[in-house]
Amino acid sequence: MGSGKKYKGYKSWEFLEEGKDYKGFKLAKVLNRVPSKKVELSKSEEERVQEIIEKNILVSVHDHTEVFPEDPAEFVEHARVGRPFIGYEGLAASGLDAVFENMMDGTALMYSPDSWHWENVIHQLGMWQADIDHQDFVFIARKVDDIEKAFREGKLAMVISLESPPKIGEDLSKLDVLYGLGVRVMGVVYSKNNEFGSGLADIHDRGLTDLGYSLVERLNKLGVLIDVSHASDKTSLDAIEASKYPVVVTHAGARALWPSRRMKPDEVIHAVAEKKGFFAIEAAPHTTLTKNHPKHSLESVMEHFQYIEKLVGIDYVAFGPDTLFGDHVALHKVFAEYLSIKASSEEGLPPYEKVPFVDGIENPSEFPNIIRWLVKNGYSDSEISKVVGGNVLRVLRTVWK
């Protein structure tokens, strides 16, 4: 839908009184916070990009639509208070018709790994929707029709995703509750092992547990899309094999290009494609690096895209840039201890240059830059249509039923 987005200027929590009803923060600038560069195109190429944006349903399968405090010293307090400020203005500029939002991953709760409790997750789900329900540009998607509706009406469909289930023990009926509250995508495990399987940060990869098999079965029955982005290699392969429906990776890259655990080996990429899922490319700072582009930018990200597209075909690739509004690099520093990117996981990596931001794909509003790159690098309209949303819709139509 592109430029026809119907955003009327609403700001998060404007119906409450800052300081009285909630603690406010001086937030980062949503647009043009840093000098991130647009891919340079000729006039006719840029026209083609705009036409592609208008004609296609654009979906990001992993981004953070939150605006973070301007001052990194306030990140922990902001996470503790736990009230989201959504970058509506940036989303309107993104051209996106749907975005998968992980309402409570990393920064919201992972600053204390013990906080992944049921009550906290329910709290976050309600808190986000309290703000969203006070405006009419963004709405929660519960079925594929909702995404098509957002495209038609100039709105944005937000797909609630969780990077892993909260602590639910053996009570799988809690998954039904989460579904009822809007959750449509779920990871099996977030980096460190849980009762369902091993995470990518675990030394011993034990694969999917017995309870993990039951989790997969229940998510299939419910129609929740299974994401193995933060699962260990064996857990990923087990979950893909066990699932009746396609399983996806919403944000990662190819380990063949960059030897970090956060990236996936060819075996997992093949398994995702054989199951007719999609593998979406990540762009969070210092993740999808390559030996050719060790200074993280859109070029490094797209090298991962090209590698995976050549490996398994254009029908199984998508984008989950994993960006946010604010200083993502500083956020990683503040929360490094709790995230999958901590220093020990960098051991054995080739040398690379730290950047203050990922040039070309710094925040969710820059999604169109991916399209610019694809146009510049000779991809056809039908190929671009698939990777910017078409492949995702195909999978959702099968899994969400």
Ligand SMILES: [Zn+2]
């Ligand atoms: Zn993640």
